[in-house]
Amino acid sequence: MKLALITDLHANREAVQAVLDHARQQGVQRYAFLGDYVGYGADPGWVIDTVRQYVQDGAIAVGGNHDAGVVQGASPQMRPEARQVIEWTRAQLNDEQARFLTQVPLSRTENDMLFVHANAFAPAEWEYIQGRIEAVRSLHATTCHYTFCGHMHEPKLFHLSGTGKAGDFVPTPGVAIPIPPHRQWLVVPGSAGQPRDGNPAACYAIFNIAEQTLTFQRVPYDHELAADKIRRAGLPERLAARLAHGQ
Template sequence: MKYALISDIHGNLQALERVIEDIAERQVDEIYCVGDIVGYGAQPSECITEIKRICRGSVAGNHDWAAVGKTDIGFFNKEAKAAVLWTSENLDFEEKRFLAELPLKLYFDNAMIVHGTPVAPEKWDYLLYTNRLGAQFAYFSEPICFIGHSHVPVVWTNAYERIPPDTEKPLKLEEGRRYIINVGSVGQPRDGDPRACYSIFDSEKKAVYIRRVEYDIDTAANLIRDAGLPEKLASRLYRGF
């Protein structure tokens, strides 16, 4: 089976549509969302509609639950707070109910999905350094856990390795090795590459592919500006950071 893992769409319909087109060309069997469908971008409703249409399942991200009052936004920066409030005002009842009912964890094909970290996913912690890996692997038993949240694609192993993404060749999963894989961000990459990012997991070939896709940043940025959202949320799309 081939699975596409998409995360951190953040209301960026232009990026999501291009990723969906790319997925359609790769004989993927199922699509899973790793959270943060909304927030930052100007088309949250449209992105929710697409995720409901294409995804086998989705987990909650902090911006998803923030938009429906299920998580504290006290630690959000001012741009994120402004986007959460705007998003909440622009979603209807059914869209809010969908976000509110998203689970914190999902399981498929001997893999787990959480938005933040396996340890206490409801706290929305970031996995950024190898010195935090030991505790993370103790909180799930599957060979692979797919995460998002940091908007930076990267692979961590239970041998305390940090493997940078390589879009030119797949990551071959080794027997007996366990992995935490950040699948990257569709709608707001933060690794210096502004292209939309997602991952494909081939469970038969035991391989993970990191995909980058060009999209219409101008339209996404202008929609953010037209909505009256903070300028930083538009301009950062061009930098990929």
């Protein structure tokens, strides 16, 4: 079975639709959404409704810090522009959309896989996996051999051997990577709606469970339309401009 791993959608309808279309063309049979459905972009309601429909059809979904911000109020650690978008987003959602954000869990375990937005060691504190130290800490916090998380907007793959040797690398899009279960793996697919590695194309990954391979994907989309919507919504200009540069 092919499982699509999609995270940090950030209310970017154009990017999310492009990713979903691409995943379907790749023969994906199931989907896992790793949080941050809202924030930054201009289509939070559409993104939430789309994810809700996939969940009703059997997809996995966990919540992110921007989702929690809409429900609970923006955290002091958030930048002013992110806080502004959180307040704007709250006013855009209907009751059912807001309820979805309150009900989505912070993490979910299925078989030998853990799905979480930020990390496995403290999901509700939103600490980033910035390198091997945080990755190993996260892998030590679970017995699962496969951990899938978002929060970091750049694609990355970490691994930990049974002897405690850790490694990481930046994947090449479209190249299948063997990830056998004699090691632990931590997968950061990169952001679908807000990539920040200098490439504006949307990110996601496909886990072929039967073959135990992982393929990172990049999908071009109409970032100019997404940026124009942000401007028309009256949101900060930087949030629109950065989409063209993947920053």
